[in-house]
Amino acid sequence: MKVGIxxxxxxxxxxxxxxxxxxxxxxxxxxxxxxxxxxxxxRSRLVATVTANHRTIYRHNGTWLxxxxxxxFAPGPVAQDRLYYTxxxxxxxxVAGVVYPLALPPPAAALTASATGSGTGEVFTRLYVYTWVTSFGxxxxPCPVxxxxxxxxxxxxTLTGFASAPAGRGITKQRIYRSQTGKVGTYLYLIAERNASNSDFTDTVPVDTFGESLPSADWNAPPDGLTGLVSMANGMMAAFTGRDVYFCEPWRPHAWPEKYVLTVDYPVVALAAIDTTLLIMTEGQPYVAQGTHPSTMAQKRIELNLPCINARGVVNLGFAVCYPSHDGLVSMSAGGTPSLVTGNLFRKDDWQALSPQTAIGSQLGQRYMMFYDTMVGTRRNAGAFAIDLSGTAFLVRHTITAGAAWYDLRNSALYYCAPGSGEVQELHPTEGSPNVLSWSSKEFLLPAPHNFGVILVDSLAALTAADQAALDADRAAVLAQLAAAIPISDLGAPINAKPIGELLVGGDVFSVSLAAISGPExxxxxxxxxxxxFSIRHLDRPVRLPAGFKARxxxxxxxxxVSVKQITLATSMADLTS
Structure with a gap:
């Protein structure tokens, strides 16, 4: 008999x-x-330092924020140097490290138009407006007509009543528009662009000379309470306030026309976009809105009674969006097909014990990563695990905690800060020393008591030279920290100098350890x-197990x-090779 894993x-x-x-x-x-x-x-790798105890981290053009x-945060659809956030x-x-309000206020007062001289011929009715233009285009x-x-x-x-450009928004120009009547009606068309000024303007532009039509007539500034910003395809961005979902004018992130607003039945918690589909997670049922332009977005309510309970737990994996509900983790595809992916992982009470209302969600490869930190009575329960959704869901735990996390899509890397820390760490980088994994098998229950006489553990690969060099570097760094810490530590202090219970039994005053950084383990x-x-420490060769007992x-x-490829338990050497 043998058991192979x-x-x-x-x-x-x-x-x-x-x-x-x-x-x-x-x-x-x-x-x-x-x-x-x-x-x-x-092992995690230190990459940057930011302000400690912040809940949000992000990297833009190489600078950590x-x-x-x-x-x-969402990168803009119009220029690489622009970053938008709510x-x-x-x-x-x-832009270039300078922060501006996203809202671009219009001129507040209407112009006054007056005519001088005598005229002949047909009489036309003219109306005028002007707009501000920033250095960012x-x-x-427009101002009132x-x-x-x-x-x-x-x-x-002659046009009078121009206002001085407000400061703090990069306004450099004015565009002046005049009404013009054609075959399809009357509209406003560009007749002049000048440097921003409160000087009067004399309209000497011929009646048949005009430029583009006014593009911003029905644009609106974003509401101050707008939040949950996400980027979408086709130059769109979306955000929300209350039950209202807003969309920017395509390729114009400063303009959020109210005519595009979609209203849902419940307060919105978070948004996520997959291609031209916007997934809207609410305090009630979720929604999807689909379309290639804000004017064509059509919303559909998903008949799923699993509300989103935490915006920080929402993660866009690309192929699906995951969000925490009261009952577990929900996955939704771009088509709005939902599933409760933690059904075989957690009962509702076990899931709630992880405080999903306060957990942080992120991405590790194609897996959903969850950082949790809660109190169970007087005991802190904190940690992290990744849920694999590629087939039957399973999870892998990680010996870290986080108070902030961010996934960089460009290099498929997850960065985090430990609670209260400002050190930005890269989780599981492609280079560096290996952790010590811990893995326990299922319980193999035999029909009758039996004794296995031999075990063979096949390795997948030995430590590489790069792995050993990384371990050596970690060991040298730890020894340097200890050498610096010991002279200023409490070693040699008087008895009773420290309160009882400050350290765990068997604990250490130092936060560094030489364990598992010496070589293969x-x-x-x-x-x-x-x-x-029985305990074995040999790889790639059979090891005999003790006799004299049987177990089910x-x-x-x-x-x-080091990597393990296969584990085999067998009754005898002959069974091992059969």
Whole structure:
């Protein structure tokens, strides 16, 4: 008889240990589980420092940003140097490190038009407006329409009432528009652009000489309370306030026409976009809105009674959007097809014990990453796990905590700050020293008591020279920290100088450790009927197990910083090779 484990998988905590798949795990920590074997993740790498204890981190054009609140950053669809964001007061735009209000106010007062001289011929009614134009090419809404002016050829029109350009928005120009009547009606057309000025303007532009029509007649500035900003295809952006979902004018992120607003039945919690589909998560049922232009967006309510309970937990994986509900993690495709992906992972009470209302969601590869931090009585319960959605859902736990996290789509990297810290760490970088993974198998329950006599653990790959060099560098760094810390520590202090209970029993005054950074480390423990029976430290060769007992229940627990390909338990050497 033999038991072989390969194609390793992760945890399904809700499933009984004996009912797990043969490659399933009772525990899986710091292991990749993306190559069929047991391969350790890599130690986090420090990449930057931001203000400590901020809830939002983001990198734009190589510069790390952070905010104390929950801020939604989105790169602009018009220029690489522009960054747009909501959640930090009124909506804002950042250009070359300078922050501007996103709203571009229109001129407040109407122009006064007056005519001098005598005219002849047909009489025309003229109206005038003007707009502000910024150095970034943005154009405001027009001012109120001027008084009606009866004009004939030969008369000179003077416009007065121009305001000085307001400061703080990069306004450099004015565009002046005049009404013109054609076959399809009367509209306003560009007749002049000049430097922003409060000087009067004399209209000497011939009646048949005019430029483009006024584009911003029905544009509006974004509401101050707009939040949840996301980018969409075709130059669109979306955000919300209350139950209203707003869309910007395509390729014009400063303009948010009210004519495009969609209203849903429940307060909106978060938005996410996949191509031309906007997923709208609310305090009630979710919605999808689809269209290639804000004017064609059509909304549909999804008949799913799983409200979104936490905007920070919403993650766009590209192929689906995940959000936390009271009952578990919900996944929605671009078509709006929903599923409760944690159905085989958590009961409702176990899920609620993780405080999904305050958890942070992010992405690790194609997996949903959740950072949780809550109190169970007087005990802190904090950690992280990644949920694999590629087939039957399973999770992998990670020995980190986070108070802020951000996934960089451009290099497929997850960055985080530990609670209260300003150190930005890259989680599981492509280079660096390996972690020590921990993986425990399912409980193999045999029909009758049995004794296995041999175990073979095949390695997938030994530590590379780069891995060993990274471990050596980590060890040198730890030794340097200890050397610096010991002279100023409490070692040698008087008895009773520190209060009882300040450290855990067996704890350490130092936050660094030499464990698992010296070289290859491997241990497999064979567990029979719930009791550890034997420990092996050899890879790629059979090891005999102790005799003299039989058991129905068998498990294997592995700790390793080298990769494992397969584990085989067998009754005898002959069975091992059969």
């Amino acid at each position: 390969t194609g390793f998988s992760g945890e399904q905590p809700r499933v009984l240990p004996t009912m797990l798949p043969d490659a399933g795990a009772r525990e899986a920590w710091d292991v990749r589980l993306d190559d069929g074997g047991l391969t350790p993740t890599r 952070s905010r104390a609140g929950d801020v939604h 959640g930090d007061g009124a909506p804002k735009m950042q 943005e154009e405001s809404e 001027s008084n009606e002016l009866l004009w004939q050829s030969g008369k000179t029109v 491997f241990e497999a423990i064979v567990i029979a009927d719930g009791e550890p029976k 229940s068998w498990e294997i627990a592995v700790r390793s910083n």
